[in-house]
Amino acid sequence: MTKLSYINGLPLVLLLSGMSSPAFAGSEDVVVENAWSRASIGVNRPGAVYMTVRNTGEYAVTLTGLATPLAMMPEIHESKTNSNGVSSMAPAGEITIEPGQSVALEPGGLHAMLMMLQNLMIEGETFPLTLTFSDGGEVAVEVPILGIAARGPES
Numbered sequence: 001m002t003k004l005s006y007i008n009g010l011p012l013v014l015l016l017s018g019m020s021s022p023a024f025a026g027s028e029d030v031v032v033e034n035a036w037s038r039a040s041i042g043v044n045r046p047g048a049v050y051m052t053v054r055n056t057g058e059y060a061v062t063l064t065g066l067a068t069p070l071a072m073m074p075e076i077h078e079s080k081t082n083s084n085g086v087s088s089m090a091p092a093g094e095i096t097i098e099p100g101q102s103v104a105l106e107p108g109g110l111h112a113m114l115m116m117l118q119n120l121m122i123e124g125e126t127f128p129l130t131l132t133f134s135d136g137g138e139v140a141v142e143v144p145i146l147g148i149a150a151r152g153p154e155s
Helices: 003-016
Strands: 030-038 047-055 061-067 071-081 087-091 095-097 102-105 110-117 126-133 138-146
Touching: 030 126, 047 095, 047 138, 061 071, 095 102, 102 110
Parallel strands: 030 138
Antiparallel strands: 030 047, 047 102, 047 110, 061 095, 061 126, 071 087, 071 110, 126 138
16 A cells, blocks of 8 residues: 555544544645746746745645646755855755745745756746645646746736
């Protein structure tokens, strides 16, 4: 039995045995707002996605991964600038969002990096992006592709 099927089946097992269900963080309590991306120059350079991920539930949720048919390696990355003004970017790993809180994925900070693009990102089009969570749940969002110089979802 895989971990995913165990987690998804556990509440049913507990219910049938008369026990109460554990307090799993629920991806059903996640709201994704203002998702957007920029058109790409080509497929040899990565794309990026920006959005706000809000936890409306009573328990922390942990974002563990991303999936999209547009890119073979979608990951959450974080850009940082040190005290000497040198910027760097690295994978951020899992992101925990506390109850009632949100995490902004925005230029210059946390963002979804779309590496190994499979197609051009063309202004005016959209693509699906799926966020996966530690409870095995997923949240799908359709991401609009804005102009190459866009600075936010209202651009």
